[in-house]
Amino acid sequence: MTTSLIEVRGVSRRYDDGPPALHDASLTVAAGESVALLGPSGSGKSTLLNLLAGLDRPDDGTVTVDGTRVDRLGETAAARYRRAKVGMVFQFFHLLDDLTVVDNVLLPAQLASTLPRAEARRRAAGLLERLGIDRHSRAYPGRLSGGERQRVAVARALMNRPPLLLADEPTGALDSASGEDVGRLLTELNQDGQTVVLVTHDLALARACATRTVRIADGRITAPSEPEPVR
Incomplete structure (x- = not known):
């Protein structure tokens, strides 16, 4: 039986007096899935991602x-939940420019205080090697290309072995070649x-790296899924 990692049930979120950012949204994501949330700006994609990350709370409904x-x-x-269960990758990387690449990657482990220092350093080194950027471990983010910085951000997001990786427009600030590289990653x-x-405007990216797509418009999930794309 497939295990559900995410259960969103009847979630609504309102801001001020305007229309709801999300209205009665429900979504189930199985462990091991890659789901792309598609929709225009203001449709509610990032609101849903923030609810999954515990950065916001719904007015109605449940998020598990x-x-x-x-x-x-x-x-x-x-x-504490974010440190243990969620890795986050953003459009503009959000790396700390005064820290080296390896120190940026180590930061989640230092905040969580769950790994001995030597083990954390081995974990960080392994991630950088796996993602093909170990040669830049002592460099500062400002000296890297956009695609390389996004790989550092992914390594940082994976540092604490989170069961869930959230990616908000991860290729939005990249050129086409770097975007395709991140999609393959x-x-x-x-x-x-x-x-x-994954939240994205890019249908090609969604089809390349998602096993399922979910469309959102005006705060509503309008199309729960599409057939699994051919990779």
Whole structure:
């Protein structure tokens, strides 16, 4: 039987007096899936991602990730949840420019305090080697290309072995070649068993690295899925 990693049930989120950013949204994601959330700007994609990350709370409904009721978490518990269960990759990398590549990757382990220092360094070195950027371990992010910086961001997101990887427009700030490179990387990670939820405007990226696509418009999930794309 396939195990569900994510269960979103009847979720709505409103801001101010405008229309809801999400309205009665429900979504199930199995462990090991790679799901792309597609839709225009303002459709509710990033709102849903923020709810999964525990960065926001729904007004109605429930959000469960890997057995944790995320919608019930307070600020401190949500921070612990993110450190343990979620890796996040953003459009603009959010690397710390005054830290070296390896120190950026080590940061989640240092915040979580779950690994001895030597083991954390071995883990970081292994990730950088796996992602093909180990030669840049002592460099600073500003000296890297956009595609290389995004690989560092992915390594940092995977540092604590999270069951869920969230990617918000991960190729939006990259040129076409670097974007395709990151798409291949996400595909490889998913083929190795990593669960991925990806927000993108890019249908080609979704078809390349997602096993399922979910369309969102005006805060509503309008098309739950499409057939598995050919990789």
